[in-house]
Amino acid sequence: MKLSQKAKNINPAVTLALTSKAMDMIKEGIDVINFSSGEPDFETPDYIKKAGIDAIENFSLYSHSDGVKELREAITKKLHNENNLKYSYNQIIVCHGAKQALNNAFFAILNEGDEVIIPAPYWASYPEIVKKCGGKPVFIYTQKEDLFKVNVNMLKEALTSKTKAIIINSPNNPTGMVYTEDELKEIANFVVENDLFVISDELYEKLIYSNKIKHTSIASLDKEIYDRTIVINGFSKCYAMSGWRIGYTASNKKIATIMANVQNHTTSSVNVIAQRAALEALTSSNPILENILYEFKKRRDYTAQRISDIPMLSSLRPKGAFYQFIDVSKLFGYTIDDITINDSEDVAKILLDKYRVCVVPCNMFGYDKYIRLSYTTSMQNIVEGINRIEQFVKQNF
Ligand SMILES: Cc1ncc(COP(=O)(O)O)c(C=O)c1O
Structure with a gap:
């Protein structure tokens, strides 16, 4: 059976695959902090x-x-x-x-x-x-x-x-x-x-x-x-x-x-x-945007500061959108529980499997040295999730 070569050249959406693994873990009762979502966590007004x-x-x-x-x-x-x-x-x-x-x-x-x-x-x-x-x-x-x-x-x-x-x-x-x-x-x-x-x-x-x-x-x-x-x-x-x-x-x-x-x-x-x-x-003249902006700015400020305080990680302070783009390349070459970290996907896998934090590896965005963290989750989750990332770095490197 010969299928379309053009269609076969289209890569799967890895963001969704990782998110769905995190979702399955959450359904099983595992407490995962999900930083992979690409949509606001607010309800439509x-x-x-x-x-x-x-x-x-x-x-x-x-x-x-x-x-x-x-x-x-x-x-x-x-x-x-x-x-x-x-x-x-x-x-x-x-x-x-x-x-x-x-x-x-x-x-x-x-x-x-x-x-x-x-x-x-x-x-x-x-x-x-x-x-x-x-x-x-x-x-x-x-x-x-x-x-x-x-x-x-x-x-x-x-x-x-x-x-x-x-x-x-x-x-x-x-x-x-x-x-x-x-x-x-x-x-x-x-x-x-x-x-x-x-x-x-x-x-x-x-x-x-x-x-x-x-x-x-x-x-x-x-x-x-x-x-x-x-x-x-x-x-x-x-x-x-x-x-x-x-x-x-x-x-x-x-x-x-x-x-x-x-x-x-x-x-x-x-x-x-x-x-x-x-x-x-x-x-409508309803002020939806001010509320969303206020909340995201608070989270952006907190996330950017916390990540810049974690040794081995580095990141620019985002000016817009709701993502923190984090350089994890200093972790490459180290081995954790028999897994040698070679790229952003290895970092994302360890974070999910061992620290219950879901982030997006940026190899799919063309940048293998970075992970993406979306601050589209509550402040409480952000604090806990970044604590876990910090623990991951401090315990292993
Ligand atoms: C840069 C960018 N463009 C387009 C889209 C697609 O948006 P929509 O949900 O409206 O199809 C996204 C969704 O994540 C995006 O990040």
Whole structure:
């Protein structure tokens, strides 16, 4: 039986595999601290849930395949007011999470063999989505000294005649770094000069922990880069709505029309109930964000400080998102109970099996010397989990 080679090239989602092992252990009654989750640990606020419940009573048929018009209009207002971006509602496509938005975007722009520059560390699904759409991921390994951000010199080195697009993810998963407007301007000039596209993943845009740092969408910098950017955004992270599965793209009209056709023949519209709930999230004046930001900032401050106090580990203080990206390479080469630590996966396995702490090894993000810790769990769990990590290091090294 011969299956598709293209499909067989897609790697499994390791984050989910590790989380599910931790979940199985928790079900068996083992007290595991789970730092692997990539979603807020808050419930969707009641006023948004209520809009979903009302929608069940009132909307049960297909919506337009590109999304409910009121929602697309609300998204254009948001993009205008918050991001200085002007779109009409028919340039917006509401998708099944930011993940489908990314799939639509790459499907729309890639031909077989086109290269996509992915700055590493990267969110694990990017290379797989690019491959699925016929493209070839080309990685740039950014450095801690550059705050894990890509610059024009690095881009020049990665550029070939096949380069089609660059992914920019700011705030970044897994590093928590945020690009400044000046940094984005340089990248934008490079993109325009070399006739490329940018896929700008802005899913964590509201989760920034300093008033002095501002999120900038690269598409807002000028008309030329606007035309070449597909903005990716959604409701999963900033509105605690990961399970509702609502994301969207904003792009020039020509690309939007192609993505609309792709989506129409894939899933049609996102379910209307979730779309109505997202509309409420966007148009209500309820202060959900302040509460989420306040809580995450407290956890970020605590986590960053505790990790920097543990010998052998090092980490930059994240500016946004909800992840701590931790260098564990000083532990490599040591042997613990017959297991020699060679990479981040060995560290993650020992932490889970022996210390009951679940973290994500960053080999799947392109960085084998790092683990990712999500502070999407209670402060009490964070304190206990970091105590265990500290114990692991102090007992063994
Ligand atoms: C950087 C980034 N982009 C996209 C996604 C996908 O988000 P969604 O849940 O909206 O599909 C994630 C989810 O973890 C992410 O971290």
